[in-house]
Amino acid sequence: MPRAKSIAVVYDGDCQFCMRSLRLMKRFDPSGVMRCYDAHDTETIAARFPMLAGADFDQAMFTVSEQGVVSRGYFAFKAIVRALPLTWLILPLFYLPGSNTLGPRAYAWVARNRRRFGCAADACELPAPRPGRDRAAP
DSSP: OOSSSSSEEEEEETTTHHHHHHHHHTTTTTTOOOOEEEETTTHHHHHHHHGGGGTTTTTOEEEETOOEEEETHHHHHHHHHHGGGGGGGGGGGSSSSSSHHHHHHHEEEHHGGGGTTTTOGGGGGGOOOOOOOOOSOO
């Protein structure tokens, strides 16, 4: 499997759960493949990732590949796992039958319930999700 040179991860920097999760993923990234960007740094996000204009960062994280492919939520997490060689052992789980149906639902449930997982910030109170927003592009 070819190694990604880098993958941009845009996340909610006010969410303690999100930050803790990304710190954990960084442990599997000794080569520095992941480049993390706080979605609240609006100037940087607008300049580097114009394709994310209007993205719902309070609902999900996003990844942008070197080729400009945008992934959201579960599919962003899948892109990270695919990009980090130290996580390839779990990659087959993302290709099991039904994973592209169940994965987004599980991701959305975790996002809605992130306060239960240690996010005490007001940012972790999510608004109601917008329908049809669980695939790649914003």
